[in-house]
Amino acid sequence: MPNLVPASLIDLSRPGHYVHWGFIDISVANLVVICVMVLVFVLAITLPFPHGRKAKR
Amino acid sequence: MSIDVEEHETASPHGATPGVAPTWTGRFRRWAVRDLPPDKLLPDTQPAYVxxxxxxxxxxxxxxxxxxxxxxxxxxxxxxxxxxxxxxxxxxxxxxxxxxxxxxxxxxxxxxxxxxxAAWRGRRKATWITGVLAFVTSIATAFTGYLSQQNFDSEWIGTQAKDGINATGAGAFWNVLDFGQMLLWHVLLLPLVVSIFVGIHVLLVRRRGVVPPFDDSAGAEPAQAEPAGTAS
Structure with a gap:
């Protein structure tokens, strides 16, 4: 059963976990995605961009 | 009855551009070639800041x-x-x-x-606005996609969402419990609208150029095609 591998990592048959912080009520899954987006955004503006070949003019 | 095309193409009545017939196709072609010439439409280089x-x-x-x-x-x-x-x-x-x-x-x-x-600088307001419209219509498209799954998840989302939609007054003509309506919106109408906004957005990016960073803006006028050696 190939589906057993991902199913063993994340149990989707249970209610999700939530973070409650004042009026903020967010699922851990959504919070993780937002944190990854912020991380990728920071990396995108800080990491150097590889320079390709020079254009011949 | 025949139309003398040559006469239209060479005449310039009422200030029309010579060589362009005073028809909507002629005007559209003149506008398209002027605002979206091939080197802007498919550039082979980008400014260095890209x-x-x-x-x-x-x-x-x-x-x-x-x-x-x-x-x-x-x-x-x-x-x-x-x-x-x-x-x-x-x-x-x-x-x-x-x-x-x-x-x-x-x-x-x-x-x-x-x-x-601040990517709306340099006459790029329309680019920004079409991006916003593409974003908003994409959310509606994704939402109707959740309603089109045909499983318990979509049923739960539909029953939960109906009260919210009804509260806005839109439920009278946009019924999230109507699977056929939601499916048709999801696979036809909304993708069409998103595609149109995305298409206009990309053409505006080509027309105005990619927005420069603040240090390089100098009024943020649309960037001229400068060889950058960073073809992307």
């Missing part, structure tokens, strides 16, 4: 959008009995879902990047 990872996310969003449209077309061809049961159907269904996840992932980072560089 050599940054943050400028990649617009193209990544377009790539994810293409994956979503193509996988959605396959799902439409085969139908729910296929995407719920067969291995290939489940795979394409997952590609459609994760393509959508990546589409929004890349689009929001693209939005953050353009917001913090």
């Amino acid at each position: 050599a940054s990872w943050i400028y990649v996310f617009g193209a990544l969003t377009l790539a994810a959008f293409a994956v979503v449209v193509l996988s959605g077309a396959v799902l439409a061809i085969k139908g729910p009995a296929w995407w719920h049961v067969s291995s290939a159907g489940l795979f394409v269904n997952s590609v459609h879902l994760w393509g959508t996840e990546l589409f929004f992932f890349f689009m929001v980072i693209h939005l953050w990047g353009k917001f913090f560089m």
Whole structure:
């Protein structure tokens, strides 16, 4: 059963976990995605961009 | 009855441009060639400031959008009995879902990047607005997609969403419990609208150029084609 591998990592048959912080009520899954987006955004503006070949003019 | 085309093309009545017939096709062609010449429409170089990872996310969003449209077309061809049961159907269904996840992932980072560089500078307001419209209509498209799954998840989302939609007054003509209506909006109307906004957005980016960073803006006029050696 190939589906057993991902199913063993994340149990989707249970209610999700939530973070409650004042009026903020967010699922851990959504919070993780937002944190990854912020991380990728920071990396995108800080990491150097590889320079390709020079254009011949 | 015949029309003397040569006469139209050489005459310039009422101040019309010589060589362009005073028809809507002639005016459209003149406008298209003037505002979107081939070197702007398909540039082979970009300004040096484009050599940054943050400028990649617009193209990544377009790539994810293409994956979503193509996988959605396959799902439409085969139908729910296929995407719920067969291995290939489940795979394409997952590609459609994760393509959508990546589409929004890349689009929001693209939005953050353009917001913090004030990408509406230099006569780029229409570019910004069409991006916003594409974003908003994409949310509606994704929402109707959740309603079109034909499983308990979509039923739960529909019953939960109906009160919210009814509260806005839109429930009278936009019924989230009407599967047929939601499916048709999801596979025809909304993708068409998103595609139009995305298309106009990309053409405006080509027309005005990629917005320069603040240090390089100098009024942020549309960037001229400068060889940068960073073909992207």
